Amino acid sequence: MAVTPTYVPLGTIELASTDSEIVFSSIPATYRDLILVFNGTGSTNAGYIVNFNSNTTGYTRVGMVGDSGGASSFAESNAAWLEVSTNRSMTILQVMDYSATDKHKTVLSRTEVSGTFVMALAGRWANTAAVTSISLYRSGATFSSGSTFSLYGVN
């Protein structure tokens, strides 16, 4: 039975200095899912914004987080899907069916912030357009030097 090798690296960025915004552009519609792996730090402890196709509307998220104080859950109308901290944080963010044009885009992610918390998050972009670019940023904040961002495509 024919199989298709996948989990294809599309691009990796390692910051040589601080940067306020990371963009993966010209993402081909060749795959079904995208997987973004972040490993790094930032200038503040906050959810950084993940926008698709330079569109800033239609984003929601629901998350659950566990830390030394217990577990909690939240639901919000924003695209703060990437938790960044002054402590090292790692996130694997999966954009399901990013190239489909009959679905809103659903995102699943898991984040660990060293010594601070663990989080799972589901997000939705209420838009059926295929994702062709991903922007990562937070107003007034930066990603730190040494942070890495890797994007993969999964058929």
Place this chain on the structure above:
Amino acid sequence: MLLLGVLQAQAAGAVGAGSFDLLETQVLTSAAASVTFSSLSTYAADYQHLQIRIAVRASGSANFENLFMRLNSDTGSNYARHVLIGNGSSVSSSASSSQSTINLGPVPAGNAQASGIFGAAVIDILDPYETKNKTIRTLFGKHSPTGGETFVGLSSGLWMNTTSLTTVLLYPEFAAGFLTGSRFSLYGIKAGS
């Protein structure tokens, strides 16, 4: 701002010998009561683990449905499950044993939902071909503006059977089935040499 263009030619060139392979995909062109992957034995020689990635929406009048999994058509009370779930206001956990199926977690359903809303799950089936009980772990979630059916969660499932895996059946708990557009992809992860 650092911008990285992803060129299709680069992406295509990056495909090499696979350790994570797409084995099968089912995208529903009409509603279906269930989805089955029935050729799993053909992959036993090449893969150590399996993963199922889904974007799914069930039919029915409820706002969500639990997604069930049954292995090798075993209808006995041989499954167990733990779940940790957040619904936007609180986090809860539960456990169940002696079940006749694995409850992977809720997925969106129903006509009350806006069109285009699908839930997602990434399901790892660990060591499906080894002579040990089968462990399944799932990350699932979806956010919807309708009602209180927003959730994200982690679940683990156990099938207390050491038989090599041959089939996986996925179906909604109560609804008639899955809606058109629902997608189910099966992947194989190779072992190290």
